[in-house]
Each structure stands twice: as structure tokens, then as C-alpha cells.
Amino acid sequence: MGRLQYLKNVVTLKLDVAKCTGCQRCAEVCPHGVFAIENKKARLIDLDSCMECGACQNNCPADAISVGAGVGCAQAVINGFLRRTGPDCDCSGTCCD
Amino acid sequence: MKSGDGVRAISITTHNGRQVPRIASELNRADRLGDFKVRLALGRMRYTIEPGIYAIGEPTAESPVFVSANYRLSFNRLRSGLVGHDGWILVLDTKGINVWCAAGKGTFGTEELVSRIKSVALGEIVAHRKLIVPQLGAPGISAHKVKEQSGFQVVYGPVRAKDLPAFLDGGMKATEQMRRVDFPFADRIVLIPVELISWGKHILCAAACLLVLAGLRRGGYSGRLVVSEGVRSVVILLTSYLAAGILGPALLPWLPGRAFSAKGAWIGLAISAALGLQSRPLWKSWSDRLDILAWFLMIPAVTSFVVMNFTGASTYTSLSGVRREMRIAVPAQLICAVAGFGLWLAGRFV
Ligand code: SF4
Numbered sequence: 001m002g003r004l005q006y007l008k009n010v011v012t013l014k015l016d017v018a019k020c021t022g023c024q025r026c027a028e029v030c031p032h033g034v035f036a037i038e039n040k041k042a043r044l045i046d047l048d049s050c051m052e053c054g055a056c057q058n059n060c061p062a063d064a065i066s067v068g069a070g071v072g073c074a075q076a077v078i079n080g081f082l083r084r085t086g087p088d089c090d091c092s093g094t095c096c097d
Numbered sequence: 098m099k100s101g102d103g104v105r106a107i108s109i110t111t112h113n114g115r116q117v118p119r120i121a122s123e124l125n126r127a128d129r130l131g132d133f134k135v136r137l138a139l140g141r142m143r144y145t146i147e148p149g150i151y152a153i154g155e156p157t158a159e160s161p162v163f164v165s166a167n168y169r170l171s172f173n174r175l176r177s178g179l180v181g182h183d184g185w186i187l188v189l190d191t192k193g194i195n196v197w198c199a200a201g202k203g204t205f206g207t208e209e210l211v212s213r214i215k216s217v218a219l220g221e222i223v224a225h226r227k228l229i230v231p232q233l234g235a236p237g238i239s240a241h242k243v244k245e246q247s248g249f250q251v252v253y254g255p256v257r258a259k260d261l262p263a264f265l266d267g268g269m270k271a272t273e274q275m276r277r278v279d280f281p282f283a284d285r286i287v288l289i290p291v292e293l294i295s296w297g298k299h300i301l302c303a304a305a306c307l308l309v310l311a312g313l314r315r316g317g318y319s320g321r322l323v324v325s326e327g328v329r330s331v332v333i334l335l336t337s338y339l340a341a342g343i344l345g346p347a348l349l350p351w352l353p354g355r356a357f358s359a360k361g362a363w364i365g366l367a368i369s370a371a372l373g374l375q376s377r378p379l380w381k382s383w384s385d386r387l388d389i390l391a392w393f394l395m396i397p398a399v400t401s402f403v404v405m406n407f408t409g410a411s412t413y414t415s416l417s418g419v420r421r422e423m424r425i426a427v428p429a430q431l432i433c434a435v436a437g438f439g440l441w442l443a444g445r446f447v
């Protein structure tokens with residue numbers, strides 16, 4: 001059995017190669033190997049594996065990455081819907097551990 | 098000592114004469130029992146560690162600083178990854194939530210880290226300017242901003258604390274494998290109890306309703322039906338819930354489909370099919386046919402919903418993806434559940 005993969009063609013991650021300085025931070029922080037650095041530039045090698053955690057965006061010193069960061073949690077989406085707020089992870093640490 | 102439940106601490110004196118609580122890196126039996134209780138969600142919220150600075154082993158001003166959350170399991174995992182090493186642990190106030198969740202919420206974040214560095218006067222305790230932050234904390238941290246605001250350089254440590262010794266011995270270099278998050282069988286299995294407890298109350302309520310309503314029949318109410326049909330319905334409902342809560346996580350990679358709701362629906366269809374075959378001799382009357390059809394709708398609705406909720410515990414689902422699958426799955430689950438329940442109820446009266 002290969003790696004677990006979630007839905008295709010849905011993530012909001014965008015990379016602005018022009019701004020990238022090739023510092024490698026994104027490749028370092030990404031838990032799913034979405035980036036590779038080639039010729040001093042970041043490249044998206046596995047976009048569908050992105051879980052939109054936002055680590056790359058927050059750690060890119062050149063502001064070259066944008067992603068609608070959030071937690072991929074159905075319960076949070078339901079909570080947000082019921083309370084008319086955004087997705088609200090209310091799991092007190094019981095989720096991703 | 099105010100260091101939280103079950104974490105024993107004595108003190109160590111730093112080079113500049115400050116007292117810092119010192120904790121053992123080996124976990125003893127009380128620690129392990131405590132961790133087990135956290136897993137079962139028994140009094141989970143009490144299992145916090147007082148934020149601040151802790152010593153592990155015999156650290157000096159040159160020893161590395163590790164950043165952690167004040168969630169007991171995060172803290173203890175870091176401790177056991179550091180057996181035989183000397184260092185400092187900087188515990189952030191994440192409201193008792195683990196590093197990854199807290200990073201997502203921003204409580205394990207740049208602001209808290211910078212202010213904690215200042216409030217414990219970390220710059221006086223250590224001579225170097227380096228922090229080892231768990232990689233899973235990266236969603237909440239901007240390494241370059243931490244550097245700007247505190248002078249400390251963030252080095253991202255491995256995802257799993259058990260890789261810490263290799264990371265430290267390798268000159269603070271993480272291998273590709275140490276940087277990757279996966280979701281192996283053992284990790285999925287330990288999440289089952291919490292998953293089952295989270296919707297358990299609702300399911301028991303639903304089961305109680307079925308039990309009471311099962312006594313309805315044309316022109317009255319029958320206690321005998323409660324015992325036969327009611328108990329049967331409760332057993333089917335609870336079996337479906339447990340099957341989804343256990344098999345969903347256990348068989349995740351092998352269940353067809355990428356969407357969790359689809360994976361869950363398959364479990365329900367399998368149960369419905371088994372139930373349909375098992376009760377085939379009964380298909381003669383209309384009330385039996387309605388009953389089978391009702392369960393064919395209700396069971397997959399329940400199992401699909403339960404497994405869909407496992408997205409939150411998984412380590413690879415994106416918010417955009419969850420939203421996309423929910424747009425289809427939730428209405429489908431609702432329609433099936435309501436229609437199934439309607440048929441089940443109608444079956445009482447034909
Ligand atoms: S973190 Fe930003 S600047 Fe650095 S390599 Fe990645 S995209 Fe480029």
C-alpha cells in the first residue's frame with residue numbers, strides 16, 4: 001500500500017517563483033514533501049499532498065508562498081457552520097496528536 | 098512543585114545563579130499511566146505542564162534549548178527523546194494542547210515564543226542563540242520573525258521526538274524521512290478511543306430513541322416489540338457506529354476512495370449487505386422489506402459520517418479538501434438518515 005493521499009486538485013497553495021530566493025525553508029518545514037529546490041528556486045513537486053497547514057507560508061522570508069491555511073477537520077467545519085464562524089477546531093487537543 | 102500533575106521536579110542552579118526546575122528524562126510508571134489516561138480522554142484538560150523553562154540532565158549555558166507545548170503528552174515525548182542528553186526545555190503556554198493543533202490555532206506561535214523567551218530571560222540562561230522547535234510547530238512560527246524579535250535562530254527539529262537523538266548526533270540535521278509526517282497503523286489505532294467517545298453520547302441518544310419508538314405499531318404500543326425489534330435496532334446502530342469508529346481508522350488506506358466519507362460509506366454498505374443476507378428469510382412481508390431498505394440507508398449514513406469526522410485526527414487532509422467532500426457528503430448523509438428513519442418508522446405501521 002502506498003502513501004495515503006487525499007483529494008486531488010483542491011488545495012489553495014500558490015508559489016510565486018519570481019519572489020523566491022531559494023532559501024529552502026519551505027522544503028524544510030513542509031511535512032509532506034510538497035517542495036523541492038532546483039537551481040536556487042522552489043518548485044512544487046507534489047501539490048496534491050499539501051494539507052494546507054501554512055508552515056511554508058509563515059516561514060518564507062520572501063513572502064513567495066500563499067495558502068488558505070486551516071485544519072482539515074470535518075468537526076471544525078461543522079462547528080464553524082453551527083456557530084456561524086469560520087472553521088473552529090474545538091478538539092482540545094484530541095485531534096491531530 | 099507547580100509543574101503539573103505527575104511530572105516530578107527538583108531544581109538546578111544556572112551559571113548566573115538562577116533556580117530552574119529540573120525534570121527526569123526517563124518516564125516512570127506513574128508518567129506512563131498518566132499518559133495512558135490522557136489517551137482515553139480521562140480528565141484530559143488537567144494534564145498540563147506549567148509554562149516556563151525546565152532543565153533536563155545537567156545542562157550548561159552551551160546546552161541546546163528545546164521548545165515544547167504545555168500538553169503533557171508533547172512534553173513527555175520530548176523528555177523521552179532526550180534520555181542521556183543535557184538541555185533546556187522551554188514550555189510555551191498552548192492551553193494544554195499539543196504542538197501541532199496549537200500551531201494551527203496560533204497559540205504555539207511566534208508571539209508566545211518571543212514573549213516566553215523574554216519572560217524566562219532565556220538570553221541569560223544560555224550563551225548561544227539557537228532554539229530547536231519541533232517541525233510540527235512550524236505552522237504557528239515564523240522563524241525569520243522570531244529571529245528579528247528575539248535574536249534567537251529557529252532550527253526545526255524532527256517531526257517525531259524519537260528521532261531527536263539521531264538529529265542531535267547528526268549535527269542538528271534532519272533527514273528527509275525525519276521531516277515527513279505519515280499516518281501508520283499504530284498511530285491510527287491509538288486515536289480510536291477518543292474518536293468513539295466524541296460522538297458516543299449522540300449515538301446512545303439515537304439508540305434510546307429507536308428503542309422507545311420500536312414499540313409503536315398500528316393501533317397502539319407493544320412492550321414485546323421494544324424487546325424484540327427495539328433491541329435489534331439498537332444492536333444494529335451500535336454495531337455500525339463501532340465498526341466505523343474502529344475499522345475506519347484501522348483500514349483507512351485500504352478502504353476505496355480518497356474522501357473519508359466515501360471510505361466510511363463502504364463500511365456501511367458492507368454491514369447493510371451482511372444484514373440483508375442474514376435476514377433474507379424475512380423479506381416476505383412489506384414491513385420486513387421496509388426495514389431492510391431503511392437500514393440500507395441509515396447504516397451507510399452513520400458510518401460515512403463517523404469516518405468523515407476522522408479527517409480531523411488524520412495527518413494529511415486539507416481544509417479545502419474537507420470542505421469539498423462535505424459539500425456532497427453531508428447532504429447525502431442527511432437525506433439517507435432521514436429517509437431511512439422514515440422508512441423504519443413506516444415499517445412499524447404497515
Ligand atoms: S521559503 Fe520562500 S524564499 Fe525560501 S525557498 Fe521557499 S519559496 Fe523560496
Ligand code: SF4
Nearest residue numbers: 030050051053054056
Ligand atoms: S501548507 Fe503545509 S503541507 Fe502545504 S506545502 Fe505548505 S508546509 Fe507543506
